[in-house]
Amino acid sequence: MSTQPSSQFAQPRIDARALLGLYDPADTTDWAPIRAAQLNAGSQLAVFLFGANLVGAALVFLLLASIAPLWALASWGAVTAAVGAAITFRRLASRSRTGHTATLADVRDTVLEGIALAAVWSVPPLAFGVKADANVALGLWIVLSVLMTASAVAMAALPLATLAFLGILGASIAVMLFVLTGPLLAAAALLFTVLLMLGCFVRGKSLVVIRAGEIALAERDETVSLLLREFEENSADWLWETDAQRRIVRASPRFAHSVGLDPLAVNGMPFLQVLAGPTWEAGNFAAGLRTLADKLKGREAFRDLLLPVQVQGVERWWEIAASPRFDERGGFIGFRGVGSDVTEQRASADKINKMARFDTLTGLPNRLLINEALARAMAEADKWGSRCAFMMIDLDRFKAINDTLGHPIGDRLLGRVSERLNQLITDNETIGRLGGDEFAVVVRDATDSARVEKLAQSIIATLSKPYELDQHTLYIGASIGVATGPRDGRTAEMLIRSADLALYRSKDAGGGTFHCYEPQLHVQAEERRVLEMALRKALQNGEMHLNYQPVVAADTGELTGFEALLRWIHPEFGNISPVKFVPLAEDARLIAPIGEWVLRTACEEATRWNHPVRVAVNVSPEQLHNPAFVAVVASALAQSGLPADRLELEVTESVFMKEGTCAIQVLEKILDMGVRLSLDDFGTGYSSLGYLSRTRFSSIKIDRSFVQGASQGVPEAIAIIRAVVALAQSLGMATTAEGVETEAEHLMVQDLGCSKVQGYYFGRPLPVEEARAIVNHGQRDAAAA
Incomplete structure (x- = not known):
């Protein structure tokens, strides 16, 4: 088994150069808020750093008062106080400017603060310490080491400035000790400085890692909050719960709002009664409610159950899912589930379904819906031992009009054709457009063959009448092929093919007529194929x-x-x-x-x-x-x-x-x-x-x-x-x-x-x-x- 930590909890990899503020890495991490956090952390301890500088300056003044001119020490102390105050004010002033984001230059400029501070603090060991005795030099080393430690703590969030300060001051102390005592103490001072710098870098890196994690967590929290807020404002989902008697318990406000009832009043009501609404007394339930009742009675889990619900006189569509609940002894204690109002989704689905089954130009059923209607008609004919019929209609001379007058006129002519066809059909027929200039009629009950032939003749006569479009008088006709099921085909595909063969015969005869399918047509088609x-x-x-x-x-x-x-x-x-x-x-x-x-x-x-x-x-x-x-x-x-x-x-x-x-x-x-x-x-x-x-x-x-x-x-x-x-x-x-x-x-x-x-x-x-x-x-x- 792998021992590598999960990437979700792994410590992010921090580039040292980016940590110091030397360049912007081309990764997915946003360093602007991290640099702002570095500057803000430095500003929080700016006053502490200034106090440490003042105390250190006072101690150095006391140590060197016996060996150095007072005017020199006073001048150095004034400069030190001025530099410390300037750095303090600068950091406090940058807090408002870099509150949320900071640039690479903002962090890089802090190295000047570290160099300036190191320069003034390097004066005592290099100017005065090298002339003092060993005791004074040792005391000066201690004071400066304490100051370096305090600065490492206070300035760890800004490692570039801190490392500059520690490096310069530590080198100055090492020079002083080397001159007075030799290389041993100088090496010790350098080792102390290096360790202090290493600790400062590690602490600075830890602060950056922590801040990066906080920023990521904050962004995640904000995203989750936005999603939850979006869900609360726009979601139609709600929770519901029933007891063993299928009565609502602990109704949520969203559920009560969905059914249009008071949250207190809905508790204790039968779940089915709430969903059935006005139909509860009459018992005229929708099929979905009956399925739900069977699931609740059988204590079966279910999901994606779609049912209509009357809410304040308006029909809504819900989709619910639930699982039965049992106590620790295995006793049934009710159902707990989730529901969603899918009325809009259902309306969209109905619209898409209509678009998929109806022709956009004429509004008639398209090929898909015609095939479905024919399949149902054939199933009914097979069930009752009756007959159905399928007519395939092809317009004569339409292509010539479409080519000469243009497609807009052709499309409007197809609209007029569909209007005339709609006037001819009854509840026994379904008419649709197959595509181009082809139409079809499904006759559910075709036991009266004379009636089917009369309908075909009426279609030809009606479509052959002149059309007035944009000051054009247009003449077209129609050829029809008729097939009767199940005699001419046991399946919808076979019946359509038979009607198509009959249509070919009508077209070959010159158009303007109809022909019924004959077995010889299939023989001719097969002969043609071979x-x-x-x-x-x-x-x-x-x-x-x-x-x-x-x-x-x-x-x-x-x-x-x-x-x-x-x-x-x-x-x-x-x-x-x-x-x-x-x-x-x-x-x-x-x-x-x-x-x-x-x-x-x-x-x-x-x-x-x-x-x-x-x-x-x-x-x-x-x-x-x-x-x-x-x-x-x-x-x-x-x-x-x-x-x-x-x-x-x-x-x-x-x-x-x-x-x-x-x-x-x-x-x-x-x-x-x-x-x-x-x-x-x-x-x-x-x-x-x-x-x-x-x-x-x-x-x-x-x-x-x-x-x-x-x-x-x-x-x-x-x-x-x-x-x-x-x-x-x-x-x-x-x-x-x-x-x-x-x-x-x-x-x-x-x-x-x-x-x-x-x-x-x-x-x-x-x-x-x-x-x-x-x-x-x-x-x-x-x-x-």
Whole structure:
């Protein structure tokens, strides 16, 4: 076991230089009040020191009166008295100036006092003692030794001044004795002086240690007093005690004040009656009071028991704890405990709880509270064998409004949406906001499915009505997915997932409608998940390849190029359609690496063609929204050696629909390389003449739907093709008709003015070897077969 003293009671380490006042140590000790204590201790014995100097001077005068001139002794005595008086007055005057704190200079300056006093007292032994006989010198040594001892006692609190005085005077006495008697007595005088100086230093250090401890204790006492005062003024805690019959005994004033009763009147009252207040007679107790009664009856210790208490008509919340008490014979004598008023804390906790469960923007329950409400609804449905429902609502066209008019308008629109939703629900439903523009409804009793569907239709109709905000008339809609529990999910998580899948179906249907969950949706979602996992490994497993579809001149049928088309053959799932895996690749953020592979592969293949025809590569909007795509194109051309004018990138109108992107800048940089640009599927989306004039397209591709419509004599389709051809010719662009499958369609698009054609009539998408053979051997007829 360690024998080291506890750090709590260990003597503090005092630096000797700091004790003497030579420097300020860089520790945690505050030396200012300690130095003030040193000066104050010196001032307390200043009068005693002055008296000792006067008595000593008188004795020296009597000893030396027979051997020294009286005028000299009188002069020395006057100087000694003057120096002693000056030191005394100086120390008494410093008491008010250094009452609580003192500087390093204040303590250091006291060494001048010690030197001055030692100087005047060194005169008798050095000026008169060396000429006296041994008896006189011995008497002088005794008187000065007594004076040194008295000074060491009186000035120990100021060790620097005391050590200076003792050292100088002791050396003077040693010189006197050495001259008169030799080295023996001189050494004795020096030894006495050293011992006296050592004792003075030790005593001075002890005084500093004591004072440091007193200061620390005072600070601790002051801190404790402040804490106790703070507790008394602000704390709501109080003590309580009952006897064996559960009646209050020795009620504290704070406890009596907490219950609003007189301290004398509350003694002897049943503890439960005091806490129950007006409900005591009716017996309508709160659950917390019933728990307390059970604990008291069972004589069980308890803690953190929360219960409501009526105090002068106001409900307060208390938290109490207690332990049973027993006498020395083991007999039960009552309870003793502590209580605390936690009304404010509970209000804060309720506020925090509300903030954690309610949306700050709309005031509706948030995702956490909706999940809790759904869990309760499912538990009730399971208990009673009924059904509950969960609706997931997604606003249509909200993002466009948020992006164009700004988030403040979007936030206010969400507030209006929440107001309309609140007007539709009853006590049977709980509505909340999941986040963004997603809302949800929990239907506790959904046994009437027609009522649930009617509510979904009402929500769509209500939210689709126009909104007036800041002189803007805004139109949005809503898509809803509905799942019914426990049929569509045995847990809240499963039911939410089912409603989410139904919502996806509503969005895919164009929005503005609702769909109920069907098991097939889960199958499709699982198929999508498995397909995504396979797609992530398709490139590295070598499962993808390119086919090339010929593009020919409309008038001569001469081959002008190929469009590279991506194909995926999975070893287990077989040939997977691009219609299925390309959108999946875009959603899963896999389109960039796949698109880069397509670009590099197509460029490398085009360099193997003897005839300098072009190769067209479809580019996803996600690729163009990345500035690094410019470097990808440049790298593909450089590594393959393909001339830039033989590469044509095909983009769709959706590239220009997303504001605030760098797609236009990316396209401009790619065009500056000499790469050609083609607009694919023109007319099928939000066709705009603006970006046609701003972007240097080399050709426009007319979608196959217009070609098929025109072949069937649809006037609108014919008019659109003619308009597109005229527009392209006026802008110096070529036109490519897609999906030409018959000779009649070929002749029709040729008559309508299309520059190039593409379709099964001229060739299906061909494997790389066949496409290479067509180019290298000029087998145009084979391509048309």
